[in-house]
Amino acid sequence: MLKAVARDSLARNSVLIMASTVGTAGLGYLYWMIAARELPQPAIGAATALISVATVVSMVSNLGIGHMFIQRLPAADPAGWSRIVSGGLLAGCTSTAVASFVAVAVLPAVAGNFAFLGSEGGALALIATAVALTASTLLDHVFVAHRASHGMLWRNLGVAGGKVVTLGVLTWAGVGGAAAVLLAWTLPSLTVTAYTLVVSLTRLRPGARLRVAGIGGELGHVRGALTGHHLINLAQAGPSALLPVLVTARLGAEANGHFYVAWMTASVLFMVSPAVASAMYAERTNKAGASLPRAALVVLVVIGLPALVLFTCGGPILALFSPGYAAEGELLLRILVLAAIPDAITNLAVAHWRSLGEYRRCLRLNLLMAVICLALTWLWLPGTGIEGAGIAWLTGQCAGAVAVAVHAFWRKVENPAPVQPVRADHRRA
Secondary structure, eight states, X not given: OHHHHHHOHHHHHHHHHXXXXXXXXXXXXXXXXXXXXXXXXXXXXXXXXXXXXXXXXXXXXXXXXXXXXXXXXXXXXXXXXXXXXXHHHHHHHHHHHHHHHHHHHHHHHHOGGGGGGXXXXXXXXXXXXXXXXXXXXXXXXXXXXXXXHHHXXXXXXXXXXXXXXXXXXXXXXXXXXXXXXXXXXXXXXHXXXXXXXXXXXXXXXXXXXXXXXXXXXXXXXXXXXXXXXXXXXXXXXXXHHHHHHHHHXXXXXXXXXXXXXXXXXXXXXXXXXXXXXXXXXXXXXXXXXXXXXXXXXXXXXXHHHHHHHHHHHHHHHHHTTOHHHHHHHHHHHHHHHHHHHHHHHHHHHHHHHHHTTOHHHHHHHXXXXXXXXXXXXXXXXXXXXXXXXXXXXXXXXXXXXXXXXXXXXXXXXXXXXXXXXXXXXXXXX
């Protein structure tokens, strides 16, 4: 079986992306268990709220450059490759820094629960965390573009392991509160990102090097990614990034701490189908075969057993953090596990349509799910608690899966012949 996976590029890179996710999640469990046992709940709540805001800022401001990397890097010569990566990283990180300043100015004024961002330390922490997230995300896409997901695996394991070690050192040294969580979260990411830029990228693409000269010509491509891939990505990833922010705004930082742990636990499932979807898209841009049924089978095989374990044993798993997390988050975790099935359907559908150049269809589907999820979350949180966010997420994903099924049925009726993926440079915007 291992030999079969190694020979199949789609399966191999999907497994490597998922291994990166699982390894990062496992070390993340250890990280948050240390934090939950060594630090007070208010500190955890404030830190998770800031990380949630940084995640949203990074998602909004990365400009869709990651998928532009997947689309353009495979066919680029060393000079073009250097220009694309340099321009993309500079544009994404600069945009993230600007968006972080805007968030620092706006959020404390509109929501009292984000008052901690008004301090100088909170502002600097948000900027550093958001920029580190954007750089890390874009570098992951560089490896995926070249079907070299092993580089992504080792890089992310280095970041996650560094977080655990740094947090242990800080707590041992007596550094407490939200500062310990945020320093341990951000410093390893910045360190590994610097190593990747200096060492790993030149090994990935011999002859290439990051440089400033000529990157002005990349602005047109960045604008194209912004109006195409980025809008799709925002509508797709927006709800998952905004849910912790909405929980904080409606219920407070302490409730978000309980929500975040359950959400992080369920995210082991939610990260599988996006990993396979990214691998499938990369396969097609590299002119390799990657069918939708094959991708669906990979997802089904991987999430089946973990979903069963999380659904039946979610309480004891959350209790590893503390009994309070199990009491508050067990029902939410079960709701989120159920949502993993429709979530996989919609993620693979979007990747398939993206490879066909049907960007508008991708955007419409993601907007449908986002509007349903976020609107219902805002309405239901005060009355139902953190479970309201889970039910809203499940409702939005089910609506999207139904829309995919209806579209597939009508496409089959109108055009029985299968539609072939188009080349990356001939897609409709």
